[in-house]
Amino acid sequence: MARLIDRVGSVDGGLLRADFPVLDRPREGPRLVYLDSASSSQKPRAVLETMDAYYESSYANVHRGLYSIAEESDRLFAEARTKVGRFIGAPVPGREVVFTKNATESLNLVAQAWGRHHLREGDAILLTEMEHHSNLVPWFILAEQLGLELRYLSVDDHGQLALDDLERLADGVKLIGVTLMSNVLGTINPLGPIVEAARANGAIVVGDGSQYVPHVPTDVTALGCDFLAFTGHKMLGPTGIGVLWGREELLDATPPFLGGGSMIRDVRLDGYEPNELPWKFEAGTPPIAEAIGLGAAVDYLQALGMDAVRGHEIDLTAYALDTLTRRHGDAIVIHGPRDPCRQGGLLSITYKDVHPHDLSQVLDQAGVCVRAGHHCAKPLMRRLGVSGTARASLYVYNDESDVDALAEALTQAEALFF
């Protein structure tokens, strides 16, 4: 089937919408304006069809079968891993890409497997004030278990990490955990100085790429981090599949996380030997169809070209910042850098003193889907001095008409509450 993504080199959100069945669903009232991709993206037909076709023609468990469809399953599962690895520039895709349930599990894996083995009482780790709860709480749990010191890079009034404090705070740390793109502010964090500070202290860098990898061309070698966690469902793939990329030698030096089938080479009644990478970290039957679906999502994004995806989002973010500011002026506060080149397509909004839930409810009447609340980043909410925000987030299937719909719907909030 001919697909609209054949227009390589540029992204036309209005045209691409036809690839995403849910955006076309029949409904009462206005068309669906989906601005919540930072929470979870919609899925193109190509991903849905790939998963259906797999279940209908090749499905069997992986790793164990000696019959033809089991071999097909093995091959498709391995191909998906390679696709995902190449998508992020992994030097050794077949060994360094670990499939998990989601980015949260990936980060818990690093904390509980690498961290518990390599960190000791009194060790310090450095996180940031803008982390998602999933890159905070696993470290809190580990800190309680081991007695670690937790330090934080703060966020300045422009939504940027206060890197002036980096050298002081990184002194003596064993690990730095940082999001590559804030899920609230959209801020793209410069990994360079952070990696440099980590190296100077012999620390490792754990990157949370949940918001970054789906939207920005990613090369783990260029980034310089040691672990990178991200999730499939925010990058056009299905739920239930996450990724942990780790440098091969680090993964080799990390004991298993979950125990069970597949992750072992041998089991005796007096012990076990773990399997090779990456299976050492994939206990039990993995999310096979989900991995294959994620592979199809990667194909879709690569056909668009990640440079084009990023370019599209820079353009659309610029348009959104301009439109919302022009139409709503002082009534609206957009938290974060407000600079399309230094942020992703994420706009966290406060509209006068309308509570984000009321705002989201009003926007819903106009078909506009945004996320309202603390976005699983309560420490950052406290830093911003708000209980929550309404967040509009953009992706490949959005265009200027979606931004216009958002701007228009906000006038209805004005009419209702003031």
Add this chain to the structure above:
Amino acid sequence: MAGLEDLYREIILDHYRNPRNRGELPSPPARRVEGFNPLCGDEIVVYLDVDGGTIADVKVTGQGCSISQSSASMMSTVVKGRSIDEARAVIRAFKGLMSVHEARLDSGDGDGNGAAPADGTEPGVALGDLAALQGVVKFPVRIKCATLSWNALAQGLDEQGLDEPSPA
């Protein structure tokens, strides 16, 4: 599709903009009860001054959406000066208002054919302004916002009952 006018009635917006009985009471002697919805972050603190089986005073603080805050304001005006038994009856009536409509939604029709009375009220309890919150049940996600302060009130009365059993 339910319209916004079902949810944001004028009386609700009035209580949101001008909350009644806003503030704190010294605790102790007042009983302080917190209501918190971790999913959306709505927070309510209810202060109850119970004197001889009567809610002599009630104050509310907190922050959250218009529904949670206006419902708390309405709750405070309705139960202030009432006996504990009367307050419990109002709580039942209000919960009934919410759950009857939930049941209607579940049954897929809008006619209220369930066993409960269509208006969901307790006999002899006038809901007054509270009836404006009826529309909330057309937005099931928001029911928790509306009931937050009522659950705190119920908890406070229960705790009060444990400390000083009311005369039978």
